[in-house]
Amino acid sequence: MDPPPKTWSIHMRSEITAKYEVLNRVGSGAYADVYRAIRLSDGASVALKEVHDSQSASREIEALRLLKGSRNVVVLHEFFWREDEDAVLVLEFLGTDLAAVIGEGDGVGVGEIKGWMVQALSAVDECHRNMIVHRDLKPSNFLVSDDGVLKLGDFGQARILVESGFNAPQENPPPYEDDTSNAESSTQHSESISQLVNLNQTAYENPNLGTLSHEEYFRVLDEMKTKSYSYDTDKDTNIYDGNTSCLATCTTSDIDDDLCKGSFTYEAEEVGGNELGCLTSCVGTRWFQAPELLYGSTDYGLEVDLWSLGCVFAELLTLKPLFPGTSDVDQLSRIVSVLGNIDEETWPGCHKLPDYGSISFGEVENPSGLEACMPNCTPDEVSLVKRLIFYDPAKRATAMELLQDKYFSEEPLPVPISEYNEVDSDSALEEFGTLNITTTGSDLSIQIP
Amino acid sequence: MAAESSEGEEETKLSGGNQLLIVDDDLTEMGKKAAWSVSSCKPGNGVSSLRDDNLETYWQSDGGQPHLVNIQFQKKVRLQLIVLYVDFKLDESYTPSKVSIRAGDGFHNLKEIKTVELVKPTGWVYLSLSGVDPRDTFVNTFMLQIAVLSNHLNGRDTHVRQIKVYGPRPNPIPHQPFQFTSREFITYSSIR
Incomplete structure (x- = not known):
């Protein structure tokens, strides 16, 4: 039987429209479009995320499956995925995000900011406990519900650093190598994906079979991965996730602003103990990228998220991006002008980074320091960000350590979630006591006791 | 010898x-204010070798031509002259x-x-950034790129x-008939 024809609109997919009423598109990015929808069974608002990249979809599904039940991670209700169709993830709908909060500017109390920080740290801690590196932490990926619950979303670039039953080889072969063994493994790889999607498709087409449960789906996925996924390839290219710096994997528009026009690959010499082999350095959003990524590292760890978190916190406190670079070199240049020169003293092992020899900055005799970037912040606020913004990844405080920081136990305390929509306790209205407000026709009457 | 190319550059x-x-x-010298990067380099012969004031060390590329040196400034700067040190006697096909x-x-x-x-250069080579028009004595730019398009003897990588x-x-010392150097003399050397 021929596969069903490719449908170009989420509105035309019967398996989705049978369960959801698609309302409108609320956002779109390089790899996905997000729609708001109503679940027909109970009228609940949900977000339908149509992911155009199969690897991104599988990463997001796997990460959210592992994080199921986490209070500060977006909930994945179900997903639809069959051959020749984009994956559609059904996620809980959240009205706004931290980027919008920052954009609105003034009027956000310190207690509220602390509350969001605590929740952001809890989300990242949950990821890191499960050995998931998010790799794209930024304000717009921290979603906020109407009742003030902050949830981390967009796991399309996430990687699970340790996973049972998936033993990738210690070294990745060079990209594009014309080798019969590679060709064989890539054939297996594509077969396994189609097997998986076919299996899901069969479930949709055969009413007796019913839809695959999450457990069955992932059991099959894990089996196939163990058997066939010899190497993890990166988005939109057949470049293995690793062996490449940003220069090799970024889009044409990124290359325009990058070190040089052209595509370069780097041999990843030190894979280290990471079972997954090398990672790609071209991840995340430039302003929030850790310096090891900007220098082309392929064996980084969870610490890249901690740097990003520091940048997010600084932006939350100052309402301005901490390092708004216009290119990768400019990004590093801004970091160096604030933190000072990068050398073996400030960052042991920095000379081993792939692009370390390719980028140089003039000696910074008087780095401005984070204090200059956060002029209206208290010493405690600056100190909190400083614990995350270190060149040396090993020196960055973990999310769990930061949750114990005295900053969160001092007045004003983090606002409890239940109070997010209430008037601030230090509001000027408090001194008036209770107000009696009555309206008669077009008149408004306020009585002050 | 100078000849006009089809693009109009010199x-x-x-x-x-x-x-x-x-x-x-x-x-x-404006280079200290810039971020320097190169398209490729051999380990140990990186971009810092271009800026270490040491004629014994060199940047060696490690990739396909053209080999690029990118000089990026945070603010727009006026640049008038580029000086390279290259040595055919030592580096030959590089x-x-x-x-x-x-x-x-x-x-x-x-x-x-x-x-x-460049024809078998040995030493400092001066590349003026002035245009054909004598009034264009400098370029006003955020970024400069030096591209090595080819090497002597058809060499691949470059040094x-x-x-x-x-x-x-920003404030050049005014030219004096006498070389006064004290602050007092310079202060009163022009009408204010």
Whole structure:
């Protein structure tokens, strides 16, 4: 039987429209479009995320499956995925995000900011406990519900650093190598994906079979991965996730602003103990990228998220991006002008980074320091960000350590979630006591006791 | 010898090279204010070798031509002169033979402003950024790119030992008939 024809609109997919009423598109990015929808069974608002990249979809599904039940991670209700169709993830709908909060500017109390920080740290801690590196932490990926619950979303670039039953080889072969063994493994790889999607498709087409449960789906996925996924390839290219710096994997528009026009690959010499082999350095959003990524590292760890978190916190406190670079070199240049020169003293092992020899900055005799970037912040606020913004990844405080920081136990305390929509306790209205407000026709009457 | 190329930028042939670096007093070295990057490098022969004031060390590329040196400034700067130290006697087939200078706001809009052919150079090679029009004595730019298009003897990778970038001093010392150097003399040397 021929596969069903490719449908170009989420509105035309019967398996989705049978369960959801698609309302409108609320956002779109390089790899996905997000729609708001109503679940027909109970009228609940949900977000339908149509992911155009199969690897991104599988990463997001796997990460959210592992994080199921986490209070500060977006909930994945179900997903639809069959051959020749984009994956559609059904996620809980959240009205706004931290980027919008920052954009609105003034009027956000310190207690509220602390509350969001605590929740952001809890989300990242949950990821890191499960050995998931998010790799794209930024304000717009921290979603906020109407009742003030902050949830981390967009796991399309996430990687699970340790996973049972998936033993990738210690070294990745060079990209594009014309080798019969590679060709064989890539054939297996594509077969396994189609097997998986076919299996899901069969479930949709055969009413007796019913839809695959999450457990069955992932059991099959894990089996196939163990058997066939010899190497993890990166988005939109057949470049293995690793062996490449940003220069090799970024889009044409990124290359325009990058070190040089052209595509370069780097041999990843030190894979280290990471079972997954090398990672790609071209991840995340430039302003929030850790310096090891900007220098082309392929064996980084969870610490890249901690740097990003520091940048997010600084932006939350100052309402301005901490390092708004216009290119990768400019990004590093801004970091160096604030933190000072990068050398073996400030960052042991920095000379081993792939692009370390390719980028140089003039000696910074008087780095401005984070204090200059956060002029209206208290010493405690600056100190909190400083614990995350270190060149040396090993020196960055973990999310769990930061949750114990005295900053969160001092007045004003983090606002409890239940109070997010209430008037601030230090509001000027408090001194008036209770107000009696009555309206008669077009008149408004306020009585002050 | 200078010839107009089809693009309108200047193409020059330079031979020889100076053993001593001599630059006008009213120029200042601007490279220390920039971020420097290269398209590729051999480990141990990176971009820092171009800026270490040591003629024994060199940047060695490690990739396909053209080999690029990118000089990026945070603010727009006036640049008047580029000086390279290259040495055919030491580097032979690694010595650049054709060099292109480009300028712009970033990678997206670089324009070639000069192409220079080097003939067995040994020493400091001066590349003026002035245009054909004598009034164009400098370029006003965020970024400069030096591209090594080819090497002597058809060499693949390149060696460059030093690069200096000069621009006009913000407040040049006025030219005096007598070389007064004290602050008092300079203060009263012109009508205010």
